[in-house]
Amino acid sequence: MTCFSCLFGRNLDSATQRTAELDDELSGILNITLYTHRELRIATKDFSPTNKIGEGGFGSVYKGKLKNGHMAAIKVLSTESRQGVREFLTEIQVISEIEHENLVKLYGCCVEGNHRILVYNYLENNSLAKTLLGGGHCNIHFSWRTRTKICIGVARGLAYLHEEVRPHIIHRDIKASNILLDKDLTPKISDFGLAKLIPPNMTQVSTRVAGTIGYLAPEYAVRGQVTRRADIYSFGVLLIEIVSGRCNTNSRLPVEEQYLLERTWQLYERRELLGLVDTALNGNFDAQQACRFFKIGLLCTQEDQKLRPSMSTVVKMLTGEIDIDDKIITKPGLISDFLDLKVRSTAPKAKAESISTSYNSGSDNLDNTSLTSAGSSQATMTFTSPFTRSM
Structure with a gap:
């Protein structure tokens, strides 16, 4: 290249x-x-x-x-x-x-x-943000079988970027609006505008922080050092969104339910994960598989990035080739902690960005590090990072 x-x-x-x-x-x-x-x-x-x-x-x-x-x-x-x-x-x-x-x-x-x-x-069925999570009128029925196909497909695409392509590629903007669907609802990862190439002798790249609040790995936002583990974190959030059928952040919900990842962790600790499955499925889903997918999402978003599995391992977990029952799941890097400690909201000045576009970028300005919430509030957040050095 x-x-x-x-x-x-x-x-x-x-x-x-x-x-x-x-x-x-x-x-x-x-x-x-x-x-x-x-x-x-x-x-x-x-x-x-x-x-x-x-x-x-x-x-x-x-x-x-x-x-x-x-x-x-x-x-x-x-x-x-x-x-x-x-x-x-x-x-x-x-x-x-x-x-x-x-x-x-x-x-x-x-x-x-x-x-x-x-x-x-051209992909006929737009993006997951527009269809599954858009909250509008959509004639696509996302059955449990379709959702598992989408989850596994995205994981395989990301594993290909991380482990098979030379040099390896970090996408940096894995989110629902960047997952497009063809006529058969096969998922396609799109929008590589923020992607970084990883040379053979490196495991991380130092860069200005860019991405989308709710999908952004906290350690990347703090230090500006992006690794494949940041993509894995984003995928974990996306996986939970697909199974639950809701955006990662929604200010219209009660405070304790506004942040999806935090809610997932709470229900995991109470052994009530099934309560988070999308009600639009009307109970027509594999309960054991749904719980497994939620747990995989939590494994991918663990606060300690070293504990997150590789994407090839995630694929095997999703397909049942690797048993996760013996895996210890630690607390995720929670979006609520990230927002409280590291982000200054500029929502009153912000112009809302629609999630309806299927080919948009997750960051409008790398220099200003403008990050966009994927939730219903659509607020723009400005991240104040101690790391300001560009590549």
């Missing part, structure tokens, strides 16, 4: 120079199609509002039909976004040479003039 670090550190004089540098970087990537802006205008019917399927901090996403007949999700980066080029290059760098059943497929990109556009395969 091409390294873009040299581009990020330069202070270029003009748009022409920036375009030339970008073209040079992209020329080293062999497995990607370069589209013209005209092609994508035709595909989206001139970026018609009727074809708009999502909007996030880095721009808008449109559904379009390419000239080869394939439907595509066309992600147009906003020209106002200061982080747009960084995000654009990172996504291309990370996923141009990898392919897996549970990862989105990048078809290509457009780099004409000031245009920065990514072209992905």
Whole structure:
């Protein structure tokens, strides 16, 4: 894969120079199609509002039909976004040479003039945030069998990134809005704009903190040192969300129930985990398997990151290849502790970010470290970290 670090550190004089540098970087990537802006205008019917399927901090996403007949999700980066080029290059760098059943497929990109556009395969059933957790009208029935398929699929995709790809990849933004569903409800991990590559001789990377409150591993937020264990924490939260059918944070609930991970730990200690299973299932689920999934979620979110299992181990736990009954589960890194001690809310000033978009990024500004709550309150939190050094 091409390294873009040299581009990020330069202070270029003009748009022409920036375009030339970008073209040079992209020329080293062999497995990607370069589209013209005209092609994508035709595909989206001139970026018609009727074809708009999502909007996030880095721009808008449109559904379009390419000239080869394939439907595509066309992600147009906003020209106002200061982080747009960084995000654009990172996504291309990370996923141009990898392919897996549970990862989105990048078809290509457009780099004409000031245009920065990514072209992905189109996924018919949007994201988990929009469908399962969105709280709106959704005609998809998430049966227990479907939920287990989604949990295991996401785990396999993440295990592939962590352990099979060279160099290894840390996603850094595993959350419900970044899990997309195809026509068969097969999950696909999307949005690699915050991803980091792990060189062979390293286990962690130091970086500015970025991600989404509720999924963010506390140790990463405090020290700015991201490891694969941070992704595993995020997956643990997501796993519990899928089984319970609710967002990780919801300020509309009674105080003792607002933070899903804290609630899960309380019910685990009282041996009442089944009370957390989504009532939309109407009791049609495997009780033993549901309890196992909750426990796996707790194992993944343990406060001591060294105790969290690897993703390949998580896959085996989910499929029943590894018994977890003999596993000791320690207290998770709780979101309530994280918010009380380390986060200053700026909700009165914040503009709510919709979770309805299926191709949005989890952080609008890496420098300001703006973190977004996935709960119903949709408040933006500003994290004050003692770690401020960039890579």
